[in-house]
Amino acid sequence: MVSLSWVTTGGFAILAVLCVSVFFGMRRLTSLAWLTATAVAATVQTAFLADAHEMVLSSIAVSILTPLAYICFGQSIRAALGRDEQNRWLYVAVALLTVLGIGLKLADVPFVLRTPVFQFACALALFDSLQRLMNFRERRVVENVLLAVVGCVIAIFVLRGVAYPLIFPADMAYGVLRASMLERATLLFSAVFSVLAMFLLLARIINGVIVNYRRRSECDSLTGLLNHQAFHQLGGVVSKVGGSVVFCDIDHFKTINDRFGHLAGDKALCAFADLLRASGYQAGRVGGEEFAVIVPGLSGQAAMIEADRVRKKFKDLQHAGMPPEWWISASFGIAEYGAGQTPQSAFGRADAALYQAKTAGRNRVVRSEVPAEAETEAA
Known part of the structure; x- marks a missing residue:
């Protein structure tokens, strides 16, 4: 039976190919480049998670690539919304949490005890996207749905980070924990919402390009008034x-x-x-x-x-x-x-x-x- 991780890997891989195709077909937009980087990072991350999640290399790769994918996603949103500001303090905080999580793994700290660091790093990385969408004053249906989806993914990470140390024994192996209904459900919803968020952002970028082409065809190039x-x-x-x-x-x-x-x-x-x-x-x-x-x-x-x-x-x-x-x-x-x-x-x-x-x-x-x-x- 094919595992959820491999299905998710295939979904992200398809998204990566789609983003690359659109990127070269639509003026090579910066927002599409960042979204492609998101899909590639997510594909590699889920492949590591599906193949050998107990190995040190696999754990370190997942710890780095997951927050990195969400940082790239936030950059894609920034470019799509036409914003220039960078949340550098947030990136530094995500990097510090990631390094701390890797250090805990190398020190053989049990998964249940170190997972809050990883979950909060991912939630903080994705908070960049949430903040940009909330501050965008011209939100329409796509942006509002995307905002809700991003909020759901953040809630899942926070739930995992807070609940796991309270629910599961500290010395429980991840292989046993992963078979639990809670872990399977959170992984499923996290994967579905993440893929949905990327599809929504891709649709928003494509629609923005179409609207821009239409506006340019209707407007005078010098004054910006109707032609x-x-x-x-x-x-x-x-x-x-x-x-x-x-x-x-x-x-x-x-x-x-x-x-x-x-x-x-x-x-x-x-x-x-x-x-x-x-x-x-x-x-x-x-x-x-x-x-x-x-x-x-x-x-x-x-x-x-x-x-x-x-x-x-x-x-x-x-x-x-x-x-x-x-x-x-x-x-x-x-x-x-x-x-x-x-x-x-x-x-x-x-x-x-x-x-x-x-x-x-x-x-x-x-x-x-x-x-x-x-x-x-x-x-």
Whole structure:
């Protein structure tokens, strides 16, 4: 009959192969590299545990590889969540507990008496992952399930470390203890939850890559706002409440590029985009220096107030690469769309209002006087 340890070894080996395959197929992400290291360490650890758990070499290997695997797992979570901080004090504590556990093994201290050191080393190593997940403010279903699974594994290690010295005789051989129902149950649940945690993290990493690719396809590479295609797709969605559309662009932008260089022009574009993003509404870069904002639920008059606030803030900015006395302005055109219409139905009128603002002298906000009901769909 195949033992649980060998089944677990096979599961971790499959995970290791899967992680390596995904690693080379998806931009060689750091999070995948750490997860692969986790799977490899877990595979070797369970192989040692299954083959000769009473041998000194096997015991030492298990004592080192198990907490090491959980440290690697924590590093994978750190990279997947985009965190830079390192819990160095925790790593030192895990290393000290590991060395102490090995010393107790070499001193022939019975397994029951030395196991708390090993169990707490593993729990502390895995606490790194728990802490990172708990501090992650954007947790969704996958992160919450992963947090629960990691918590369960930590609880198992703590249970083993506290309960074993109280339940089993101090001189009990591990071979006898391993046949007990408690040990078999904790090993089973620990293995299942550990494999599940790795699968969940792998799924989270892959999903993050997919979301990032989709975001990059929808966003302008310079400003981070929606690009032309994504903004027009958003504008094609029928609105239940109506609202307004704001078209705007930076005045005399070609002069800025010609006089101060394209780098200064790019910084001006990004500064303007930051102001639009700070408004909290969906904004897009629809042309070189042309932008647009969809303002649901606001009348044309209310949208004019918002647009004028952005106009004043942009005019008062001091731009990098330009002299202090040089200021840049922007022009705005606004049109309303009604309930049951798409924001796109107001694009043409908003663009015409922007043209009026330009021809009237720039650095102003103009509202379209054409009613929403009279406008046909604009591309």
